[in-house]
Amino acid sequence: MTIRAVVSGVGHYLPERIVPNSELETTVDTTDEWIRTRSGIERRHFAAEGENTSDLAINAANAALKDAGLVANDIDAIILATSTADFTFPSAATMVQAGIGMTRGFAFDVQAVCAGFVYALANANALIVSGQAKRVLVIGAETFSRILDFSDRATCVLFGDGAGALILEAQEGSGENTDRGILSCDLHSDGRFKDLLYVDGGTSTGTSGHLRMQGRELFRHAIEKLAETAHASLDKAGLAGDDVDWIVPHQANIRIIAGTAKKMNVSMDRVVVTVQDHGNTSAASIPLALSVGKARGQIKQGDLLVTEAIGGGLAWGSVVLRW
Structure with missing residues (x-):
């Protein structure tokens, strides 16, 4: 008997405030065309004053x-x-x-920036396969609007706030890659590249700090590493790109999403894309896309999905699961 971590529920939450590119044009030295061309982003959501990350996560969890x-x-x-x-x-x-x-069980955070949800899925899978938990609520939630430097036009236009949640539960499987649930995981990090994406605050400075990014260099690493980890996860599961129904990527940049799909030989009509509506919501972007993809009727039971993400650290990884 093989125990699989199978998706039994999904949901998401977005703050009420929608910030279109046109609004940022009034406060930042940028244009709607510049943002769309370089990122594919058209709008994003910002949390209201007093609305915290945990509030977004609670709504998505419910x-x-x-x-x-x-x-x-x-x-x-x-x-x-x-x-x-x-x-x-x-x-x-x-x-x-x-x-x-x-009022029972246990709860903890995982911090791997934009790759956080992939890391969380891998941890949840391990808890279920080892028998330590039967049902795990996995959430990605962010309020990146709180750490943006709105004088830095290269970064402040890219990010948004939101939350997505997934429930995984233990079910018996055959041990074959036709099973529903998580079939494989592939995780990596390399601290030598920490300066490519980081926040310049914390206990070392006594401030919360702001997000800093070397976009061009990060872009180069992203496509290469995302394609590699996706192929690695598929190989571990005994599958290939042709078997994939949907890539559900970290929604950072439409050019990264398209470039990764091309390297995987998967057409864009098999990629769930939400970056235009949400911007980069870091660890929330994959569960948001999963929930939206199901609501759209794209993702159906039995579909084979690949999720992949890269973020500060650098940290990156992928998960193959059958919905």
């Missing part, structure tokens, strides 16, 4: 619970991927635990 037909105490563990937790500690995950009314 949506996923409803989709799965479950209540909070059916969940054994919460893993929250975020780089913008409400506080240094305690974890935002424990705030979600309290916020959804979960």
Whole structure:
């Protein structure tokens, strides 16, 4: 008998405030055309004053619970991927635990920036396969608008806020790659490249800091590393690009998304794209895209998905799962 971590519910939440490129034109030295051409982004959502990362995550978690037909105490563990937790500690995950009314189990944060949700999925899979949990609520949630430098036009136009959640539960499988659930994971990091994407604050400075990025160099690493990790995950599962129904990538930049799909020999009509509406929501982007993709009718039960992401660290990785 093989235990698989199978998706039983998905949901997302976006703050009410929508910020189109035209609004940024009034405050930043940029244009709608410049943003669209370089990133594919048309609009993004910003959290309201007093609306924290945990608030976004609670809303997404409740949506996923409803989709799965479950209540909070059916969940054994919460893993929250975020780089913008409400506080240094305690974890935002424990705030979600309290916020959804979960009075059992355990909760913790994972910090791998834009790759955070992929890392969280891998951790959730390990908990389920090892028997430590039967149901895990996996969330990606960010309020990147709080760490943007709005005098830096190269970065402030790229990011947005949001949250997405996925419930994984233990189910028996055959051990073949036709099983539903997570089939393989592939994770990497290389701290030598930490200066390509980072926040210049923390305990070392006593400030929250702002996001800093070397976009051109990061772009070069992104396409190469994302394609490599996607192929590695597929190889581990005994699958190939032709078997993939949907790539659900980190939604950072339409050129990175298209470049990675090309390297994987997968056409763009098999890629779930939401970057135009959400911008780069870091760890929230993949679960947001999964939830939106299901709502659109794109992602259906039995479909083979590849998710892949790269972020600060550098940290990157991929997961192959059958919906």
